[in-house]
Amino acid sequence: MKKSTQAVHAGTRREKNMGGLNTPLMSSSAIEYLDDSEVRYPRYFNTLNHDVVAEKMSTLECAEAGLVTSSGMAAISAILFGLLVNGDHVVLTEGLYGGTHALIVNELERFGISYSFAETSIESLAAVCTTNTRMIFVESPSNPLLTVVDLAAVAAFAKSRGMLTVIDNTFASPILQNPLVEGFDLVMHSGTKYLGGHSDLCCGTVNGSAVLIRKVRDHAVAYGGCLNAQDCYLLERSLKTxxxxxxxxxxxxxxxxxxxxxxxxxxxxxxxxxxxxxxxxxxxxxxxxxxxxxxxxxxxxxxxxxxxxxxxxxxxxxxxxxxxxxxxxxxxxxxxxxxxxxxxxxxxxxxxxxxxxxxxxxxxxxxxxxxxxx
Ligand SMILES: Cc1ncc(COP(=O)(O)O)c(C=O)c1O
The missing domain is CATH 3.90.1150.10 (Aspartate Aminotransferase, domain 1)
Structure with missing residues (x-):
């Protein structure tokens, strides 16, 4: 199916009692668990409206699995703190969103994670990689100078060194660019922007393989940056257009x-x-x-x-x-x-x-x- 069709239909669960076309808003935070294979709770990122919107984004981003968070910064911190450990090094391309830059320079070293910024060419990235580099984080097009990163080249370079690749795909949206298809491991969005699209939501998304998303989610559950059911519902509605x-x-x-x-x-x-x-x-x-x-x-x-x-x-x-x-x-x-x-x-x-x-x-x-x- 094409993106326009996926945007309308992927993930959406019809309301069963009356046959309504839209996913019903399921606002309960207390959910029966005896007959379910999973224990469901809003902060576990697995209630109905969360699952639906995560599935729509997974389809749009050509991913196996996804997570919907309370902001774009919650998505970025869930990735960084979920996947990096004390002693790791991360390389970031220059020209990141200011909030991401602030998170990196003000918080990472407190957790024993070191970082380097580099220009977007492979030579520049390679020059700052160390034996401890676990991740390359890029934004493309970047904020605010619209720098474009060659995604396939960065993904191939990172794979050859066993490093993870993460991209902030906010400016492109999954309609214009699917970094996982280019070989990236994780893609995140500030859903506050194009995904929400009406300047009335604050949310974020992460998509990737089921294994990586499970790892990110396990930590994110402890950090607590889930999105409430009402906003998941609104995000699903926005994604249709x-x-x-x-x-x-x-x-x-x-x-x-x-x-x-x-x-x-x-x-x-x-x-x-x-x-x-x-x-x-x-x-x-x-x-x-x-x-x-x-x-x-x-x-x-x-x-x-x-x-x-x-x-x-x-x-x-x-x-x-x-x-x-x-x-x-x-x-x-x-x-x-x-x-x-x-x-x-x-x-x-x-x-x-x-x-x-x-x-x-x-x-x-x-x-x-x-x-x-x-
Ligand atoms: C490219 C980009 N990434 C991430 C963020 C952070 O998103 P949020 O404000 O939803 O936390 C922003 C916010 O402006 C952004 O422009």
Missing amino acids: LELRVRRQSENATIVAGRLDESEHINQVYYPGLKDHPGHEIAERQMRGFGGMLSFELANDIDPISYIRRLELVKCAISLGGVETTICQPVATSHQKMSEQERQRLGITAGLLRISVGIEDADDISNDLLQALG
């Missing part, structure tokens, strides 16, 4: 990026769909569309805050992946916690603005972004 939304957002972003790229008031547009983007060819090979996220750097004479205030349609907000187009300034939001020195090194300047393109009309979005340039 994922393909429609993401395809439209991706088509819109391609148009918007092209129009911004023509403006003399913009220094640079970062979008993998543009032919001069360094990751364009890899993205073309491993993605089914370039996604709804793009960033651009304003000309030096334009004040970013005044620019944002001149926008009429596009809303200034953190988060991304919703049906409405939003803009934010990474230095004040996602990368606020990163040191100024580190931001400068990565190219995250005050004039860099990140856009999450929504499902509105592409001309309306472009016209608003261009009129505010002055």
Whole structure:
């Protein structure tokens, strides 16, 4: 089945009494266990609405098994703390979401886990790997500069050294990219973004082999980052329109990026769909569309805050992946916690603005972004 069909049907369990087409919301936290092969409890990640949405995501991500968590960060911490132990080393590609970066630099060493950041080429990754490296963690396309990682190459390199590969697939969504098919071991999402898609949910997902997911889940049960039944229900409902939304957002972003790229008031547009983007060819090979996220750097004479205030349609907000187009300034939001020195090194300047393109009309979005340039 194609992604659009999977998004609608996979996992969904019909309501048996009345024949309702939707999975019923099963909000009980006390569940009979004598006649079930499993003891079920919300924090064990195995109630009805959890199982259904985990199955839908497993189908969409071409995975054996899945876990749904209370946020994207809960998914990342379940993976890192579930699979790494004292003495292990993890390699991460540069340009990660600021919250992930903060988790790594502030928490890992307290648990005896060391880390290194590297650029995305195999040579750069290989240069920082040690005999204790257990995992490579990447984000592609990355936040906020849309760097693209060659997933098949990284997976092959890691396999040759017996290391696990994990990807944050939030920006692409399973509609545009399936990293497990490229050889990755685990894929996670901030479901708060495209999966939820309506800017009203906070959740995360992890997908991979049954063995790895069992291991992650065993630890996650102790950490307690499960998602409640109501939000699992809403996430399942949102996922049914994922393909429609993401395809439209991706088509819109391609148009918007092209129009911004023509403006003399913009220094640079970062979008993998543009032919001069360094990751364009890899993205073309491993993605089914370039996604709804793009960033651009304003000309030096334009004040970013005044620019944002001149926008009429596009809303200034953190988060991304919703049906409405939003803009934010990474230095004040996602990368606020990163040191100024580190931001400068990565190219995250005050004039860099990140856009999450929504499902509105592409001309309306472009016209608003261009009129505010002055
Ligand atoms: C790429 C990416 N990964 C992970 C996260 C963390 O997700 P959450 O806020 O759902 O914990 C975010 C949040 O902005 C993100 O953009």
